[in-house]
Amino acid sequence: MHIRISIARQRLFLFGPDGACIRCYPVSTGEKGAGEIRDSGCTPRGLHRIRARIGANAPTGAVFRGRRPTGEVWSPGLAAQHPGRDWILSRILWLCGCEPGRNRLGNVDSMCRYIYIHGTPDDEPMGVPRSHGCIRMRNRDIIELFELVPAGTAVEIVE
Numbered sequence: 001m002h003i004r005i006s007i008a009r010q011r012l013f014l015f016g017p018d019g020a021c022i023r024c025y026p027v028s029t030g031e032k033g034a035g036e037i038r039d040s041g042c043t044p045r046g047l048h049r050i051r052a053r054i055g056a057n058a059p060t061g062a063v064f065r066g067r068r069p070t071g072e073v074w075s076p077g078l079a080a081q082h083p084g085r086d087w088i089l090s091r092i093l094w095l096c097g098c099e100p101g102r103n104r105l106g107n108v109d110s111m112c113r114y115i116y117i118h119g120t121p122d123d124e125p126m127g128v129p130r131s132h133g134c135i136r137m138r139n140r141d142i143i144e145l146f147e148l149v150p151a152g153t154a155v156e157i158v159e
Contacts (some may be wrong), residue, residue, distance in 0.1 A: 002154040003136040005135055007034050007043055010127045026126035028136040030059045034159050039097045041132050044102045048155040050112055051096035060139050074121055086132055090119030090139040091146040095155055
């Protein structure tokens with residue numbers, strides 16, 4: 001299995017062992033476009049792998065801070081109490097870059113940048129770049145993807 005994320009199309013494609021596309025999901029990538037530099041707010045390109053899977057069996061909408069569940073479940077009321085919060089919900093697939101100097105090590109390290117594929121509030125738009133560099137998905141979609149892919153799965157992010 002492997003994943004390809006198209007920044008231009010704002011789509012995540014999951015390919016099975018035979019190379020056939022078995023899932024396609026709308027996503028939201030970095031509002032500031034593609035780029036690898038730390039603190040840029042951009043989505044890093046290139047070859048990655050899923051380094052860690054976080055949130056197995058958490059409820060839909062579970063809120064994470066620092067990769068730990070807070071015990072909260074997202075709701076419009078909770079969002080109103082925390083305006084401007086970057087919501088990381090339901091599941092996290094933490095990405096590790098595979099290309100030294102491009103998305104691994106130094107000031108371009110995707111893992112040190114905390115680049116995830118993660119859930120976001122369902123009222124957030126998909127198909128348009130709005131994240132701080134991560135790949136956001138609908139909660140039902142990230143939960144489904146999480147169940148399908150193991151740690152170590154290859155992830156290619158292309159413009």
